[in-house]
Amino acid sequence: MTTMAKHNYQLDTDQALASLDAAEKPRLLLHSCCGPCSSYVLEYLTQFFSVAVLFYNPNIQPEAEYEKRLYYQREVLKRIPAELMRCGYDGAAFEQAARGLEQEPEGGARCTRCFLLRLEETARCAAADGFDWFCTTLTVSPHKDAVRINRIGAELGEKYGVRWLPSDFKKRNGYLRSIRLAAEYGLYRQNWCGCRFSHAVSE
Secondary structure, three states: OOOOOOOOHHHHHHHHHHOOOOOOOOEEEEEOOOHHHHHHHHHHHOOOOEEEEEOOOOOOOOHHHHHHHHHHHHHHHHHOOOEEEOOOOOHHHHHHHHOOOOOOOOOOHHHHHHHHHHHHHHHHHHHHOOOOEEEEHHHHOOOOOHHHHHHHHHHHHHHHOOEEOOOOOOOOOHHHHHHHHHHHHOOOOOOOOOOHHHHHHHO
């Protein structure tokens, strides 16, 4: 019995970066799930792109937790300069997306719906504001499915006409680097993704 080789999205990232015009950095809209995860990703991507951050995370509950994580996102941006796109709290959007999937296991169909919700808003904003590329910090986490995230991102890139940057940012010690930067910057590191379902699992 043979098994299929796992796709290496880091090599896809390398190829995409190699294709860029070094004379002028293209604009990239980065969906950020939190400050700690964005720290390494921003350190990496700002070498190649003019980056703006979209903190669109309606899954984070309650709103006070959302505001806390947004605060630490801003702390990262004091150290790694990038524009923060204005984006208000939209918890009702997640509740609507999760409806009917409340009993799904962590990592299941509810998470797919959540990835789609956040990445579609990122793609829509990227298209509306004339960005050349978009991507997400989500793949830096060892708990997130890079294959699923990249599939959704690529489909949305085609739908909205903005190039998706494939990634698996946990590779090459990206996740470890994010932990070290979070400690260096004094960031709050949460132990659940943000929604009430994942919080119940983490307790």
